[in-house]
Amino acid sequence: MSAKILVVDDDAALAEMIGIVLRDEGFEPAFCADGDGAVAAFQSTKPDVVLLDLMLPGMNGIAVCRAIREFSGAPIIMLTAKGDTQDVVDGLEAGADDYVVKPFNPKELVARIRARLRPDPDEHGSVIQLLDLRIDVAAHEVKRGEERISLTPLEFDLLRVLAATPARVFSREQLLEEVWGYHYKADTRLVNVHVQRLRAKVEEDPDNPKYVVTVRGVGYRAGGA
Amino acid sequence: MTVSADAPRQRPDGSGDAPLGQGVWLRLVVWARASGLFRIWRRSLQFRTVFMTVLLSGAAVLLTTMAMSHSIAGDLFRSRLDQVLGESAQATRYAQQVLDGTDAAGASSIAATVGNQLRPALIRATPSSNNLNALLRTPGQGVAGVLQDQRSPRLPLDTITPELRAQVAAGQAAQYWQSVTLRWADGTDSPGIVVGTLLQIPVAGQYELYIVFDLADEAATLRFIQQALLVGGLALVVLIGVVTWVIVRLVVRPIRTTADTSQRLAAGELEVRLPQHGEDEIAALWRSFNEMADSLQSQINRLATLSSVQQRFVADVSHELRTPLTTIRLAGEVLYNRRDTFDAITTRSIELLNTQVQRFEELLGDLLEISRHDAGAVTLEIEPVRVAELVGSLVEDAKALAAERGSEIEFIAEGGHGMAEIDPRRIRRVVRNLIDNAIEHGEGRPITVSVDSDEATVAVSVRDRGVGIEPANLERVFERFWRADPARQRTLGGTGLGLAISQEDTALHGGWLQVWSEPGAGTNFRLTLPRKHGATVRSSPLPLQPPATEGDAQ
Numbered sequence: 001m002s003a004k005i006l007v008v009d010d011d012a013a014l015a016e017m018i019g020i021v022l023r024d025e026g027f028e029p030a031f032c033a034d035g036d037g038a039v040a041a042f043q044s045t046k047p048d049v050v051l052l053d054l055m056l057p058g059m060n061g062i063a064v065c066r067a068i069r070e071f072s073g074a075p076i077i078m079l080t081a082k083g084d085t086q087d088v089v090d091g092l093e094a095g096a097d098d099y100v101v102k103p104f105n106p107k108e109l110v111a112r113i114r115a116r117l118r119p120d121p122d123e124h125g126s127v128i129q130l131l132d133l134r135i136d137v138a139a140h141e142v143k144r145g146e147e148r149i150s151l152t153p154l155e156f157d158l159l160r161v162l163a164a165t166p167a168r169v170f171s172r173e174q175l176l177e178e179v180w181g182y183h184y185k186a187d188t189r190l191v192n193v194h195v196q197r198l199r200a201k202v203e204e205d206p207d208n209p210k211y212v213v214t215v216r217g218v219g220y221r222a223g224g225a
Numbered sequence: 226m227t228v229s230a231d232a233p234r235q236r237p238d239g240s241g242d243a244p245l246g247q248g249v250w251l252r253l254v255v256w257a258r259a260s261g262l263f264r265i266w267r268r269s270l271q272f273r274t275v276f277m278t279v280l281l282s283g284a285a286v287l288l289t290t291m292a293m294s295h296s297i298a299g300d301l302f303r304s305r306l307d308q309v310l311g312e313s314a315q316a317t318r319y320a321q322q323v324l325d326g327t328d329a330a331g332a333s334s335i336a337a338t339v340g341n342q343l344r345p346a347l348i349r350a351t352p353s354s355n356n357l358n359a360l361l362r363t364p365g366q367g368v369a370g371v372l373q374d375q376r377s378p379r380l381p382l383d384t385i386t387p388e389l390r391a392q393v394a395a396g397q398a399a400q401y402w403q404s405v406t407l408r409w410a411d412g413t414d415s416p417g418i419v420v421g422t423l424l425q426i427p428v429a430g431q432y433e434l435y436i437v438f439d440l441a442d443e444a445a446t447l448r449f450i451q452q453a454l455l456v457g458g459l460a461l462v463v464l465i466g467v468v469t470w471v472i473v474r475l476v477v478r479p480i481r482t483t484a485d486t487s488q489r490l491a492a493g494e495l496e497v498r499l500p501q502h503g504e505d506e507i508a509a510l511w512r513s514f515n516e517m518a519d520s521l522q523s524q525i526n527r528l529a530t531l532s533s534v535q536q537r538f539v540a541d542v543s544h545e546l547r548t549p550l551t552t553i554r555l556a557g558e559v560l561y562n563r564r565d566t567f568d569a570i571t572t573r574s575i576e577l578l579n580t581q582v583q584r585f586e587e588l589l590g591d592l593l594e595i596s597r598h599d600a601g602a603v604t605l606e607i608e609p610v611r612v613a614e615l616v617g618s619l620v621e622d623a624k625a626l627a628a629e630r631g632s633e634i635e636f637i638a639e640g641g642h643g644m645a646e647i648d649p650r651r652i653r654r655v656v657r658n659l660i661d662n663a664i665e666h667g668e669g670r671p672i673t674v675s676v677d678s679d680e681a682t683v684a685v686s687v688r689d690r691g692v693g694i695e696p697a698n699l700e701r702v703f704e705r706f707w708r709a710d711p712a713r714q715r716t717l718g719g720t721g722l723g724l725a726i727s728q729e730d731t732a733l734h735g736g737w738l739q740v741w742s743e744p745g746a747g748t749n750f751r752l753t754l755p756r757k758h759g760a761t762v763r764s765s766p767l768p769l770q771p772p773a774t775e776g777d778a779q
Contacts, residue, residue: 011548017555024559081547103551103586106558187650189606217609217644 002028003117006047008038008064009079010057018051021106027113035059039067042074049116050076051109052096054087062087062094069095073152075116079104092193097154098180099190115181116154130163130211131224133202142202154179155198162212162222171219195220271470271477278469279462286458294451301443306418308353309438310400313420316350316436317399324426335428336372344375347436357437359385362430363394363423372429377437381408385419385435393421393433407439415441479507483514495522536600543593550586557582584720591722595705598729605648605733607758612683613641613676615649616656620674623660631669632689634660640678640766641685646758647734655727655738656685659750662723663689666748677766682736682753684767690747699742703728727752735761741769 005027009015012033019029032041036058042050050068054061065076078091078099088099100112128135134143140156142149151159161178162170170178172188180190195214199206210223257263265272323346327338339360348356359376389403400422407417417439424432482499489497498518499511561579564572597603620636627634663672667689675686694702701707706721724738731738736754753765 011552014548014552014555017552020559021555081544102547103554103582103589106555106562188608217611 002026003048003113004028004030004045005049005051005113006030006032006042006045007051008032008035008041008056008061009051009053010034010055011053018109021109022113025106025110035061035064038064042068042072047074049113050074051079051113052076053079054091055081062090065091065094065096069152073150073155075153077112077116089189089193092190093197095152095197097152097194111181128160128163130159130166130222133163133211135160135163144202149202151198151201155194155201158194158198159202159212162220166222166224169215169218169221175219191220270480271473274473275466275470279466282465283462286461290451290454290458294447294454297450298447301447302440305438305440305443306402309418309420309436310402312351312353312438313400313402313422313436316347317422317424317434319346319350320424320434324424327427331428335426339372339375339426347434351436351438354436354438357439359435359437360424361385361390361433361435363433366430372426372432379410380437381410383408384417384437385421389419389421389435390433393423393435394431396423405437407437415439416444476507479511483510486514490518490521495525533600536596539596540593540600543589543596546589550582550589554582554586588720588722591720591726594726595722595729598726603729603733605758606650607646607648609644610647610649610652611642612645612647612652612678612685612754613638615653616641616674616676616685619653619656619660623657623664626661627664627667627672630664630667632664632667633671635671635673637673638676641676641683643678643683643756645678645683645754645756647754648730651730652734652752652754655730655752656687658723658727659685659687659752662750663687663691663748666691668692670747673771675767678756679764679766681756681760682762682764682766683756684751684753684765686749686751686767686769686771688747688749688771693744693747694740694742695744696742699740702740703738735759737762737765739769741771
């Protein structure tokens with residue numbers, strides 16, 4: 001079954017062109033041209049990945065992102081014309097998993113989508129214990145005692161990668177490769193923002209993290225090692 | 226006439242106080258320096274004016290007081306002297322009359338006459354002498370002992386000096402006088418005048434009559450006047466000081482206000498103005514100052530608006546171009562991926578389309594970046610980074626491209642393994658740009674990339690051994706869209722903005738981006754960054770001019 005991709009972009013020509021590229025790659029695109037209808041479109045199409053333009057008529061991309069995150073952890077990739085600005089950080093903080101900067105090429109776009117669709121490398125149900133957190137890889141579930149902690153797939157991957165080898169310190173670049181599937185590009189803001197989001201969910205005191213620990217100048221490692 | 230000081234006695238000041246005076250002066254200087262008086266002197270016009278006014282008016286008042294005191298003293302003395310001499314002359318006349326009229330012929334009767342008649346007559350004739358007199362026999366006369374020397378018991382012994390006596394005895398004038406100090410038995414003293422005349426006493430011979438006048442009252446009057454003058458003078462000086470202070474303050478305060486306001490204006494507070502009221506010179510100054518500030522503010526605002534409008538325009542254009550460019554690019558790529566299904570002409574066209582779209586995209590990206598720098602809208606994302614590692618991976622990435630051009634890249638990292646607080650994305654872009662330039666202009670000769678660091682800084686230098694840059698053009702390499710040789714074929718692309726952006730990024734880090742070049746020997750770019758964010762670079766661990774190596778011979 002081909003993956004469903006929701007393209008939220010107000011530029012008809014670009015949306016159509018993206019549709020051509022996606023179909024060519026074997027995806028099934030759906031379209032939405034404004035921010036106000038985006039959430040409804042998401043609910044009706046139930047896409048596997050959302051491509052979300054940040055500059056939209058009506059509700060802007062960041063608000064749409066936040067609205068979708070209210071009820072879904074589905075991967076969201078931002079399309080932005082401003083690669084360096086605060087917009088990217090705002091989008092990531094609103095819950096987007098990744099972003100591509102216009103003008104992008106088809107390979108880049110498809111690679112981003114595939115990275116988000118990538119099946120978990122270790123599906124056959126191991127369970128990782130990180131301090132008092134129970135990470136059930138098969139069930140995509142994290143529990144502290146009986147309390148279930150809801151993570152997006154990306155946050156789950158991030159925690160799983162760190163917890164799988166607790167003694168190892170991951171550099172941001174290594175995490176970009178393992179979690180996001182990047183090989184060259186190194187925008188460490190992706191890592192920083194998502195570590196913060198992850199901490200906000202799993203840590204009891206996000207200012208004093210014990211599950212995801214910063215190793216100054218190097219990167220991050222799982223706590224308790 | 227005997228020497229006499231006009232004024233009642235004046236004591237000379239104690240001798241030997243020159244070194245004492247110097248010491249005092251020295252201490253005064255030290256104190257003034259310690260109390261910051263010199264600083265106030267230098268910095269406060271008001272203090273200086275008041276000080277000088279008080280000093281000069283003080284000197285004037287002192288001189289006036291001294292002159293007045295001097296002339297009053299003279300007047301007092303002269304009027305008393307006139308009175309004294311008159312009384313004395315009259316007393317002498319009386320005395321001589323008494324003596325001439327006596328019929329006494331014996332020594333004892335003379336003595337009785339002198340005691341009973343002469344002395345009371347003297348006292349009556351000189352009411353202001355307070356009964357101080359002496360009747361002394363002129364020495365050197367034949368017969369002695371007829372009449373004893375007579376003197377008032379209260380009269381101090383040393384009052385009548387030998388010089389006076391000699392002059393009186395010589396008898397060339399009717400009267401002689403001398404100023405003296407009367408030293409009383411109780412230890413006090415007061416100024417006085419001694420007037421001496423000659424008396425011919427029958428039988429007894431020639432006697433000198435000295436009448437002593439006490440000037441204590443005059444001295445007291447003088448002292449009182451002097452004190453009054455002194456107090457008045459001091460009060461005057463203080464008053465002058467206060468008046469000066471008030472007046473200078475009236476003038477200086479507006480000057481200070483103006484100075485403060487200009488300073489704030491210069492510091493960028495364009496909206497500050499001076500109060501406008503009154504019609505005097507200060508008001509005129511303030512009015513024109515405000516007009517100047519108005520005009521300055523409107524000029525600056527106009528320029529700022531213009532500049533921000535322009536920057537916004539560039540940024541907006543870049544953004545607006547991005548969406549259609551993305552569509553073009555996607556379409557181009559789709560065509561490009563199917564290029565083998567087209568004929569030769571279409572295929573070539575698609576290839577050209579593809580590369581030029583890429584170039585267009587790079588240009589747009591750089592344009593956007595530089596406009597962001599111009600707008601001051603760039604913020605660094607600082608994190609601790611090992612610069613040697615960062616540069617090493619860039620060198621690895623560039624090796625393939627360099628090999629295509631026949632260049633080898635040598636990487637020497639003597640330092641830079643410690644942490645430096647930088648924005649890795651921007652520094653990566655800067656170094657990549659330098660390496661790309663070196664490959665572009667390296668003429669296929671070896672390229673050396675060095676990294677070194679010291680405590681405060683980390684430096685990267687990228688050296689090629691290509692044609693180099695003419696000295697005249699060296700400072701233009703950081704200019705936007707500048708090209709060393711416009712006719713030269715560009716193979717690696719590049720937008721012409723790379724070094725300008727690198728320069729801006731380096732400046733944001735507080736670092737240096739410098740270039741050394743020699744035609745024929747090649748070019749060396751050196752990037753030096755502070756390892757602590759916010760610090761500035763003072764020196765670089767790498768040389769700007771590369772040390773001579775064998776490769777440079779050609």
